[in-house]
Amino acid sequence: MNNVIIQKVRQVVADMLAIAVERVPLKSPLADCEKWDSLNHLRTILALEEEFQVHFSAEEIEKMDSVEALASKLGGEGALLQ
Amino acid sequence: MQSANETQPRDEVAAAIAAGDFRRAAYWLGRIWHEQPSSRTASYILSRAGELRADLPLVRHKVFFLRSFTLEPLAPLLQAQAFVSGLDLDVQIGDFNAYAQEMLDPQSRLYRFAPDTAVLALQARDIVPALWNNFAELGADAVQSLIESTLTDLHRWIESFRKYSRANLIVHSLELPAYPCAGILDAQVEGQAEAIHRLNHGLARIAQSVAGVSVLDYDALVSRHGRLNWHDEEKWLTARLPIRATFLPALAAEYLRFLLPLSGRVAKALVVDLDNTLWGGVVGEDGIDGIKVGKELPGAPYLALQRAILDLYQRGIILAVCSKNNFAEALEALEKHPGMLLRPRHFAALRINWQDKAANLKELAAELNIGTEALAFLDDNPVERDRVRREMAEVFVIDLPAEPLGYARALREFPAFERLSLTEEDRSRGRMYAEQRRRVELERSAGSVEDFYRSLDMRLKIEPLSRSNAERIAQLTQKTNQFNLTTRRYTEQQLHEMANRPGVEIYCASVGDRLGENGVVAAMITRARDDAWAIDCFLLSCRVIGRTVETALLAYLAEQARHGGARKLIAEFIRTKKNEPARGLLPGHGFRLVEKSANGAETWELDLETQTVAMPDYFTLTAAPAEKSASRAMDSTNVVQIEGGLS
Numbered sequence: 144m145n146n147v148i149i150q151k152v153r154q155v156v157a158d159m160l161a162i163a164v165e166r167v168p169l170k171s172p173l174a175d176c177e178k179w180d181s182l183n184h185l186r187t188i189l190a191l192e193e194e195f196q197v198h199f200s201a202e203e204i205e206k207m208d209s210v211e212a213l214a215s216k217l218g219g220e221g222a223l224l225q
Numbered sequence: 226m227q228s229a230n231e232t233q234p235r236d237e238v239a240a241a242i243a244a245g246d247f248r249r250a251a252y253w254l255g256r257i258w259h260e261q262p263s264s265r266t267a268s269y270i271l272s273r274a275g276e277l278r279a280d281l282p283l284v285r286h287k288v289f290f291l292r293s294f295t296l297e298p299l300a301p302l303l304q305a306q307a308f309v310s311g312l313d314l315d316v317q318i319g320d321f322n323a324y325a326q327e328m329l330d331p332q333s334r335l336y337r338f339a340p341d342t343a344v345l346a347l348q349a350r351d352i353v354p355a356l357w358n359n360f361a362e363l364g365a366d367a368v369q370s371l372i373e374s375t376l377t378d379l380h381r382w383i384e385s386f387r388k389y390s391r392a393n394l395i396v397h398s399l400e401l402p403a404y405p406c407a408g409i410l411d412a413q414v415e416g417q418a419e420a421i422h423r424l425n426h427g428l429a430r431i432a433q434s435v436a437g438v439s440v441l442d443y444d445a446l447v448s449r450h451g452r453l454n455w456h457d458e459e460k461w462l463t464a465r466l467p468i469r470a471t472f473l474p475a476l477a478a479e480y481l482r483f484l485l486p487l488s489g490r491v492a493k494a495l496v497v498d499l500d501n502t503l504w505g506g507v508v509g510e511d512g513i514d515g516i517k518v519g520k521e522l523p524g525a526p527y528l529a530l531q532r533a534i535l536d537l538y539q540r541g542i543i544l545a546v547c548s549k550n551n552f553a554e555a556l557e558a559l560e561k562h563p564g565m566l567l568r569p570r571h572f573a574a575l576r577i578n579w580q581d582k583a584a585n586l587k588e589l590a591a592e593l594n595i596g597t598e599a600l601a602f603l604d605d606n607p608v609e610r611d612r613v614r615r616e617m618a619e620v621f622v623i624d625l626p627a628e629p630l631g632y633a634r635a636l637r638e639f640p641a642f643e644r645l646s647l648t649e650e651d652r653s654r655g656r657m658y659a660e661q662r663r664r665v666e667l668e669r670s671a672g673s674v675e676d677f678y679r680s681l682d683m684r685l686k687i688e689p690l691s692r693s694n695a696e697r698i699a700q701l702t703q704k705t706n707q708f709n710l711t712t713r714r715y716t717e718q719q720l721h722e723m724a725n726r727p728g729v730e731i732y733c734a735s736v737g738d739r740l741g742e743n744g745v746v747a748a749m750i751t752r753a754r755d756d757a758w759a760i761d762c763f764l765l766s767c768r769v770i771g772r773t774v775e776t777a778l779l780a781y782l783a784e785q786a787r788h789g790g791a792r793k794l795i796a797e798f799i800r801t802k803k804n805e806p807a808r809g810l811l812p813g814h815g816f817r818l819v820e821k822s823a824n825g826a827e828t829w830e831l832d833l834e835t836q837t838v839a840m841p842d843y844f845t846l847t848a849a850p851a852e853k854s855a856s857r858a859m860d861s862t863n864v865v866q867i868e869g870g871l872s
Binding site for chain 2: 185186
């Protein structure tokens with residue numbers, strides 16, 4: 144999987160939760176992350192949509208529960224990378 | 226891992242914070258925001274802002290959102306954007322769809338929060354679902370009665386808000402449907418769009434009828450960005466958020482256009498560069514015939530920018546030039562180029578030289594008698610902009626895109642020029658500043674300062690608060706920082722309430738002379754208590770400082786107080802970073818310092834039985850009778866005493 148996308152997703156999550164990048168898990172569910180709640184989930188999804196200029200469906204959002212899942216979805220979309 | 230161009234500014238922020246250099250940290254945070262204004266950047270900025278907040282000269286403002294849809298993700302964006310504009314926003318969001326209860330219940334969270342500003346963010350699909358979803362089934366009578374009942378509800382909520390809160394209220398207009406239910410027929414009959422337009426007109430009328438209420442044209446904002454792009458049906462259905470992520474920064478920016486003027490953080494003057502900003506090309510190289518400005522390309526973008534600048538001038542923004550040119554050449558271009566919309570007469574001050582721009586900006590502010598924090602700087606050169614940002618964090622710097630076609634839009638989007646109301650004084654400010662330049666010339670040529678005062682034939686008119694001057698008095702209390710004894714800010718609404726209290730007098734004064742009218746330039750508020758009159762507010766616009774107007778006003782107040790039976794005139798001086806010019810006023814007119822509190826507020830007193838303030842004889846004075854004060858001053862049982870101002 145595209146490592147650049149993974150790192151970028153991880154950084155966005157870290158920014159949205161205001162925690163250090165290293166504390167954002169790659170594989171385990173983000174729900175286990177400190178400060179994770181439904182509002183932060185929504186904010187993170189919005190930030191990713193803005194950052195990568197994509198739009199997730201409700202169904203996709205349900206499934207994307209980890210950094211890897213998010214990155215693989217974004218990689219598949221051919222998301223824009225700056 | 227971040228990309229290199231992202232890591233470096235963040236490292237700068239960390240280093241500056243570690244070194245305790247908060248201004249430098251704020252500079253870098255601003256730069257990060259302007260490079261990528263997004264949710265993610267906002268979140269990062271707020272994570273750092275906490276450490277800087279206390280050490281930066283930020284204006285604090287509390288905002289409460291009343292809403293029928295999800296707005297939570299917007300709050301950090303708004304706070305970050307406000308932070309880089311010098312505003313420290315405290316934001317609270319009301320309960321989902323609880324706006325009516327919150328406005329009607331005096332004990333609600335809204336009123337407990339005591340906001341400076343509240344926002345009422347509603348959608349037609351929430352407050353009149355029948356009009357939104359079932360319009361096709363409704364007859365004309367049903368539509369009419371829905372519109373009326375909705376407006377009645379809104380009016381009731383807004384009046385209730387006005388009853389329980391002095392805060393400003395910003396009301397969203399209602400968004401129109403992207404596809405009216407009758408298709409193209411909708412525009413041929415009194416259709417669904419028309420019905421919502423009528424609701425919006427009714428809402429605007431309510432806003433005009435209740436003090437301190439303004440309309441945010443949400444529908445215009447949505448249509449500016451494109452209705453179909455703006456709306457996010459998926460997020461609406463899953464999270465009750467009807468706005469696509471990419472447009473949240475635009476909504477935050479729209480709120481800021483209101484919050485900057487409401488909090489007094491505004492730009493009063495626009496300082497413009499010339500070459501490649503007001504016109505295309507460099508006049509020193511291309512000559513007056515070679516520079517581009519006019520109706521066709523490549524001059525059209527510059528003409529569009531000049532049009533936008535002229536619109537600001539009509540709004541009362543003072544214009545000045547700061548450019549690196551030969552003075553004569555640049556002035557000739559401004560005077561004689563046929564395509565030019567702006568002419569030398571529009572500018573209140575010129576700095577056309579080869580000096581450093583930051584130094585020029587400081588001089589311009591001094592010449593215009595405004596603080597550097599009231600300057601906005603427009604320059605096509607990013608290096609100049611960056612230099613001003615580093616050197617003068619308080620100056621508003623307007624970012625221009627690389628492409629000149631985007632210049633006018635960048636200026637029109639800039640929030641610090643927004644005003645929520647416009648008085649006659651505002652409209653004529655540009656002309657008044659030009660007259661002021663001639664006064665300065667006259668002063669230089671006059672023999673003594675007394676000769677100068679006498680040569681002006683000054684007229685001073687003092688009037689009590691009235692419907693016609695209340696807006697201007699409120700504006701003076703909001704915006705006057707320098708010659709202001711107490712720097713208490715009042716809204717129009719508060720002024721009317723205060724004036725109804727026994728013993729309280731509110732005056733304003735206008736000054737004219739043979740060179741022109743300065744309009745209403747001073748405000749005073751006094752309250753009678755026991756045997757004394759206390760001055761709650763005494764301020765003078767910087768436009769008339771140095772012409773003994775303040776002496777005339779004090780003489781008038783002393784006379785009124787004596788007439789009202791007072792034996793003492795009491796005045797406070799509350800020192801701020803900016804009101805140094807007012808410091809000498811009280812000791813200079815015979816007041817005696819009687820008390821200095823721990824927080825630095827001073828109380829001064831003038832003994833009216835033994836002292837007086839002489840009215841300078843340079844003025845022709847017209848004063849409205851103040852019979853109210855004479856009858857009430859001694860009635861101390863009715864006197865309201867409120868510590869720390871009358872608000």
